[in-house]
Amino acid sequence: MEKDVVIKIRGLVNGFGSQILHDHLDLDVYRGEVLGVVGGSGTGKSVLLRSIIGLNQIRSGTIEVFGKDTSKLNDMQMRDIEMRWGVLFQEGALFSSQTIAENIQVPMREYLDMPQQLMNEIASMKLSMVGLPENAAVKYPSELSGGMKKRAGLARALALDPDIVFLDEPTAGLDPISANMFDELIKDLQKSLKLTVFMVTHDLDTLRATTDRIAVLVDRKIVVGTIDELRKNPHPWIQEYFSGPRGRAAA
Amino acid sequence: MSTAHDTQDDARARVRTERKARSLRLMAEGQWTTREAAALDAELRRIDLGDATDAVIDGSGLERIDSAGAWLLVRTKRDWEQRGTRVAPIVLDDVYNALLHAVEHEHTAPPVTIHDQHTLQAFVGRVGKATVHGLQQGVGILGYLGRVTVEVTEAIYHPRGNLKFAALVHQVEETGINALPIVGLLSFLIGIVLAYQGADQLKRFGAEVFTINLLGVGLLRELGGLVTAIIVAGRSGSAFTAQIGTMRVNEEIDAMETIGINTVDALVLPRILGLVIALPFLTFYADVMGLLGGAVMCYFDLGITVPVFMRQLQDAISVNTFMVGMIKAPVFAFIIGLVGCFEGLQVERNAASVGKLTTRSVVESIFLVIVLDAGFSILFSIIGI
Numbered sequence: 001m002e003k004d005v006v007i008k009i010r011g012l013v014n015g016f017g018s019q020i021l022h023d024h025l026d027l028d029v030y031r032g033e034v035l036g037v038v039g040g041s042g043t044g045k046s047v048l049l050r051s052i053i054g055l056n057q058i059r060s061g062t063i064e065v066f067g068k069d070t071s072k073l074n075d076m077q078m079r080d081i082e083m084r085w086g087v088l089f090q091e092g093a094l095f096s097s098q099t100i101a102e103n104i105q106v107p108m109r110e111y112l113d114m115p116q117q118l119m120n121e122i123a124s125m126k127l128s129m130v131g132l133p134e135n136a137a138v139k140y141p142s143e144l145s146g147g148m149k150k151r152a153g154l155a156r157a158l159a160l161d162p163d164i165v166f167l168d169e170p171t172a173g174l175d176p177i178s179a180n181m182f183d184e185l186i187k188d189l190q191k192s193l194k195l196t197v198f199m200v201t202h203d204l205d206t207l208r209a210t211t212d213r214i215a216v217l218v219d220r221k222i223v224v225g226t227i228d229e230l231r232k233n234p235h236p237w238i239q240e241y242f243s244g245p246r247g248r249a250a251a
Numbered sequence: 252m253s254t255a256h257d258t259q260d261d262a263r264a265r266v267r268t269e270r271k272a273r274s275l276r277l278m279a280e281g282q283w284t285t286r287e288a289a290a291l292d293a294e295l296r297r298i299d300l301g302d303a304t305d306a307v308i309d310g311s312g313l314e315r316i317d318s319a320g321a322w323l324l325v326r327t328k329r330d331w332e333q334r335g336t337r338v339a340p341i342v343l344d345d346v347y348n349a350l351l352h353a354v355e356h357e358h359t360a361p362p363v364t365i366h367d368q369h370t371l372q373a374f375v376g377r378v379g380k381a382t383v384h385g386l387q388q389g390v391g392i393l394g395y396l397g398r399v400t401v402e403v404t405e406a407i408y409h410p411r412g413n414l415k416f417a418a419l420v421h422q423v424e425e426t427g428i429n430a431l432p433i434v435g436l437l438s439f440l441i442g443i444v445l446a447y448q449g450a451d452q453l454k455r456f457g458a459e460v461f462t463i464n465l466l467g468v469g470l471l472r473e474l475g476g477l478v479t480a481i482i483v484a485g486r487s488g489s490a491f492t493a494q495i496g497t498m499r500v501n502e503e504i505d506a507m508e509t510i511g512i513n514t515v516d517a518l519v520l521p522r523i524l525g526l527v528i529a530l531p532f533l534t535f536y537a538d539v540m541g542l543l544g545g546a547v548m549c550y551f552d553l554g555i556t557v558p559v560f561m562r563q564l565q566d567a568i569s570v571n572t573f574m575v576g577m578i579k580a581p582v583f584a585f586i587i588g589l590v591g592c593f594e595g596l597q598v599e600r601n602a603a604s605v606g607k608l609t610t611r612s613v614v615e616s617i618f619l620v621i622v623l624d625a626g627f628s629i630l631f632s633i634i635g636i
Contacts (some may be wrong), residue, residue: 094601096601096602098605108285112285112286112288112289113289114288114289114292115289115292115293118288118289118292121322121326122285122288122318122319125318125322126318127352129318129353129354141601142599142601142603142604143602158286158318160285161284161285161317161318161319185353188349188350188352188353189349189350189353191346191349192346192347192348192350192351192353193318193350204419227611238342
């Protein structure tokens with residue numbers, strides 16, 4: 001069966017000033033897969049993510065999401081796509097003037113006409129899904145720890161049950177138990193919702209536990225494969241990454 | 252006897268109920284997604300259990316379900332169970348087991364309730380909180396005043412390199428020299444306005460020439476210093492709070508303290524002393540520019556030439572008039588710097604707090620500057636200057 005491509009990147013070029021980050025990079029993300037993106041510091045992992053979700057002006061190339069070139073869409077068509085993805089930013093990016101429950105309800109308010117009680121129920125259900133206690137709902141982001149903010153951010157990203165979830169370093173800053181729970185959660189959601197996950201991460205345990213394929217950013221290009229395929233790749237950085245002490249420990 | 256009840260045939264998501272004797276069968280069909288949740292929610296709440304003692308929730312006819320849809324099924328099941336009906340486990344395609352589990356997982360608490368903020372009780376509570384907070388703020392700033400006074404005295408009498416000369420000069424440049432254009436322009440305009448209004452009123456008595464007295468006394472005693480202090484509070488006081496506050500958010504202040512750097516020496520003293528040095532000069536400059544504006548207006552509006560203006564000004568004011576205005580400047584500077592730095596150090600570790608405290612710092616310092624100015628007026632009238 002032909003695999004269904006939800007994100008298709010062709011010839012992507014990105015850079016700052018004279019420095020080139022991505023040099024004609026191609027990448028396909030399939031429906032229902034968990035794709036991990038890794039790379040050294042400054043190789044443009046976050047820039048790649050931000051390019052796909054339209055926060056970063058690309059120099060050239062095309063990015064298609066759900067088969068539509070995002071640079072050619074008008075605002076209304078873009079909204080349709082934005083409704084179908086959720087983004088978890090590194091620090092959660094919660095709206096500081098709203099409680100956690102209100103934060104989760106923001107996408108519902110923006111796109112759907114729901115009674116308040118149902119929104120409250122869904123918000124509290126999402127909270128428990130991401131492992132936050134019930135009383136977090138009425139707190140403000142400033143009252144939560146970093147890990148809790150991250151979970152609340154995930155709950156907001158999942159508010160509309162999107163098709164694609166973008167995660168920027170989701171387990172960074174979480175304790176190993178929470179990180180494991182997070183991995184489980186990603187796997188569960190992915191299995192039941194046919195969720196596509198695009199995840200920038202450095203956590204080798206997460207990569208091992210959740211990802212179907214891994215995209216490695218090296219030399220301004222991308223190398224994609226399963227963890228076992230990548231272990232056989234002779235590139236020195238990839239070797240160092242997957243066969244170094246941490247890489248071996250995660251295996 | 253069996254009855255079947257169909258709803259919303261054209262909708263993408265459907266709810267059907269079937270009654271057989273005392274058992275109720277709910278059949279969920281179509282696409283139970285977040286988009287349809289609002290309609291489904293209303294539909295489910297309308298279902299009447301009647302005399303049913305047993306119920307089955309059957310989701311085997313679903314094309315697609317997401318977490319909102321799954322939640323609606325789970326909620327309905329719990330609802331019915333609470334009313335004493337036996338509900339069989341939800342029938343759902345195996346692929347959705349993980350989803351159902353995730354939704355059901357330990358989620359038993361009541362839905363989110365947001366407290367009503369519009370009751371009288373909540374209002375009284377807010378007033379009380381604000382009062383206590385205001386008092387605490389006052390005590391806090393008094394304590395800080397004490398600490399800064401001690402540190403300043405120490406820096407002057409036992410200098411041990413704790414006051415960095417370069418930092419001080421930088422602050423004088425930042426708060427003084429860089430403020431020259433805006434302070435100059437505004438004082439010039441205030442001189443014009445004052446002269447125009449004064450001339451307009453005094454003309455009626457044929458006393459136009461006293462416009463210059465009004466200008467001289469008004470600007471030198473009060474307005475020059477006050478306007479400069481207010482501009483500086485908005486310009487530099489806010490900058491102090493924002494700079495120190497951002498350092499607090501970045502944990503730079505914590506880092507300094509663990510290294511053993513005295514934050515008052517490193518951050519607060521150069522700012523306050525820099526401002527104390529800069530503000531009197533700025534005030535003097537504002538006085539000059541204000542008089543210049545007044546002189547321009549007098550020339551064009553009243554035809555008073557510059558030599559006449561100067562002679563009348565000399566009669567109108569004395570050195571005392573000038574000194575009364577100038578002596579207030581360092582006090583204003585100290586207060587603006589103190590409040591700016593104090594509020595900066597109050598910032599919590601989030602970005603929103605920087606904005607909140609910057610606003611508060613500006614409001615407080617302008618408030619205190621005007622209160623102090625009134626205090627000075629009373630003091631000077633008592634001692635008869």
